[in-house]
Amino acid sequence: MTALEMLSENAGKMQENKVLWWRGAAIYQIYPRSFMDANGDGIGDLPGITSRLDHVASLGVDAIWISPFFTSPMKDFGYDVADYRDVDPIFGTLADFDALIVRAHELGLKVLIDQVYSHTSDEHEWFVESRASRDNPKSDWYVWADAKPDGTPPSNWQSVFGGPAWTWDARRGQYYLHNFLNCQPQLNGHNPDVQDALLDVARFWLDRGVDGFRIDALNFAMHDPQLRDNPPAPATDRQRTRPFDFQRKIHNMSHPDIPGFIERIRSVTDEYGAIFTVAEVGGDDAEMEMKAFTQGDTRLNSAYGFNFLYADRLTPGLVCAALAEWPDEEGLGWPSWAFENHDAPRAVSRWCAPEDRDLFARMKMLLLASLRGNIILYQGEELGLTQVDIPFDQLQDPEAIANWPLTLSRDGARTPMPWENSPQGGFGSDAPWLPLGEENLRRSVADQHADPASLLALTRTVIALRKASPALRCGSVSACVADGPLLRVERAYEGGGASETVVCLFNLSPEPIDDVEIPQGETLCTVNSVLSAGLGPYAALVVRV
Incomplete structure (x- = not known):
């Protein structure tokens, strides 16, 4: 087989x-x-x-x-x-x-x-209704807050895209929250x-x-x-x-x-x-x-x-x-x-x-x-x-x-x-x-x-x-070792009558790595230049042991 x-x-x-x-x-x-x-x-x-x-x-x-x-x-x-x-x-x-x-x-x-x-x-019908007044059925569907006494925003929160996370809306006389663009008002998830x-x-x-x-x-x-x-x-x-x-x-x-x-x-x-x-x-x-x-x-x-x-x-x-x-x-x-x-x-x-x-x-x-x-x-x-x-x-x-x-x-x-x-x-x-x-x-x-x-x-x-290998698709990580540019990941699966262990080696550098212990077993995949005692630039392999 x-x-x-x-x-x-x-x-x-x-x-x-x-x-x-x-x-x-x-x-x-x-x-x-x-x-x-x-x-x-x-x-x-x-x-x-x-x-x-x-x-x-x-x-x-x-x-x-x-x-x-x-x-x-x-x-x-x-x-x-x-x-x-x-x-x-x-x-x-x-x-x-x-x-x-x-x-x-x-x-x-x-x-x-x-x-x-x-x-x-801000063009969603929910927000259009919410901003229309403070007492409509969707008035609390977004995050609204009064200005501080000096007119500044309710908090110091900042938007992901830059600038304050609050925009003033004259219709309600309040600020609304937007963690992203000011045209993306925040829903009140509470x-x-x-x-x-x-x-x-x-x-x-x-x-x-x-x-x-x-x-x-x-x-x-x-x-x-x-x-x-x-x-x-x-x-x-x-x-x-x-x-x-x-x-x-x-x-x-x-x-x-x-x-x-x-x-x-x-x-x-x-x-x-x-x-x-x-x-x-x-x-x-x-x-x-x-x-x-x-x-x-x-x-x-x-x-x-x-x-x-x-x-x-x-x-x-x-x-x-x-x-x-x-x-x-x-x-x-x-x-x-x-x-x-x-x-x-x-x-x-x-x-x-x-x-x-x-x-x-x-x-x-x-x-x-x-x-x-x-x-x-x-x-x-x-x-x-x-x-x-x-x-x-x-x-x-x-x-x-x-x-x-x-x-x-x-x-x-x-x-x-x-x-x-x-x-x-x-x-x-x-x-x-x-x-x-x-x-x-x-x-x-x-x-x-x-x-x-x-x-x-x-x-x-x-x-x-990956689809054919239980270890790669669903197995645990039994070991992960970082040794300079060399990465070694071991995956193992046991269950339902299936048992498998694979060892994955990766050279994450553009320079070859000599004296790498290549595991014995069925080689399932190699990429780039895998040598008998080392890995070429950006080389990798997966072995079923």
């Missing part, structure tokens, strides 16, 4: 043991504006996504996560929701979404969508009526067939009702580019009542079976909150933070520290990991020199597939896409515009998918909303699809390996 046949047999036993579909899943994030444009208006859309789902399915991933496509003025590109229950016309219609669900399920793909429960657009309305939104999409939610900025869902000032953050040698960075955010976010709301969310998703929920959690105490949000069997299934998304270097110590936060212990939640997403610069542009990107991207893909938890690939990561340098006059990202040039534009990671090596990349429009980038055109799907040596081919291989 070959190593792959043995892995498949073990994977079958694991399935017989009824491991939930999402545990250890590989999830592919789609940013709708930039995936595929079906109608030629320069903006990607839902029919465009549906037309390219064959490519996603070919990767072997378990699910897709679609970033917001709801009705929105698009001042924060969909994270400012004006109608939670409809599709913005630039992306299509509810019928288009229903067709997407059908096609995804035909291809064996689960569908996750974003839910934004901490804030809405209000049971607000919670009920949001849970009804979740049911609306679950009834349409979605398989789970990625919940945006969940630790911003509730504030300190006493509106106490945030204390200053301790001194740091890291550059601070926003007033937000100068505070400890202990009163405008991370309220201890948030887990109670999370348990209400879980009770709804449990009504629909094996639904997957993952929270985005950032901030100074992210690990603590991630664990609180996923504790036991009555809260969310998973959470992902920013361990890797904003790290300026990928080191063995960083990997081991992240994995150590999530041991295989009863009652402890299940992590999710991403190296890239729509808010973070492309990893190959952050973590290695330009001349090393091809080697590095291959090692990075195998490393991601070797982590305990769910793994999230951002569209184009399977191609090795790099960060595109967007000139100031073409920027769309409000954060980058406000903080230019100190904040690296999120637009550079949001550029359209290059489906082919042509001037507009086969995106579907002669005038896409962002430029594609010359270097990324040379990494197109068409160029890599039939090349067995491409990163795209390797991505398919390592996801298939």
Whole structure:
């Protein structure tokens, strides 16, 4: 029996043991504006996504996560929701979404969508009513407060995007809270009526067939009702580019009542079976909150933070520290990991020199597939896409515009998918909303699809390996060792008649490492130059022992 046949047999036993579909899943994030444009208006859309789902399915991933496509003025590109229950016309219609669900399920793909429960657009009908007076039925659906005696805002809280987190509204003669843009008023998550309305939104999409939610900025869902000032953050040698960075955010976010709301969310998703929920959690105490949000069997299934998304270097110590936060212990939640997403610069542009990107991207893909938890690939990561340098006059990202040039534009990671090596990349429009980038055109799907040596081919291989290996998909981390640039991760699985141990070695440097003890056993995967007694630059291997 070959190593792959043995892995498949073990994977079958694991399935017989009824491991939930999402545990250890590989999830592919789609940013709708930039995936595929079906109608030629320069903006990607839902029919465009549906037309390219064959490519996603070919990767072997378990699910897709679609970033917001709801009705929105698009001042924060969909994270400012004006109608939670409809599709913005630039992306299509509810019928288009229903067709997407059908096609995804035909291809064996689960569908996750974003839910934004901490804030809405100021154009949402809830806010329009709330701001109209102090005594209307939705007057307490958002966070309103009187000015201090001198007219200044109620607290010193600062917005993530820069400047005070409070904006004066003359209609009510009060300030309203917004932790992000001033057109994104903060919902009052303490209000049971607000919670009920949001849970009804979740049911609306679950009834349409979605398989789970990625919940945006969940630790911003509730504030300190006493509106106490945030204390200053301790001194740091890291550059601070926003007033937000100068505070400890202990009163405008991370309220201890948030887990109670999370348990209400879980009770709804449990009504629909094996639904997957993952929270985005950032901030100074992210690990603590991630664990609180996923504790036991009555809260969310998973959470992902920013361990890797904003790290300026990928080191063995960083990997081991992240994995150590999530041991295989009863009652402890299940992590999710991403190296890239729509808010973070492309990893190959952050973590290695330009001349090393091809080697590095291959090692990075195998490393991601070797982590305990769910793994999230951002569209184009399977191609090795790099960060595109967007000139100031073409920027769309409000954060980058406000903080230019100190904040690296999120637009550079949001550029359209290059489906082919042509001037507009086969995106579907002669005038896409962002430029594609010359270097990324040379990494197109068409160029890599039939090349067995491409990163795209390797991505398919390592996801298939992860899916077939109980140890890689669901096993514990029995050891994680950082030795200079050498990373050694051991994964082990025991259960349901399946037993497996694998050892993963990674050289996280552009220099070869000599005298590496290569484990004896079945070699399941190698990338770059693996020697009999060492690892070449950015080389890696996985061995079943």
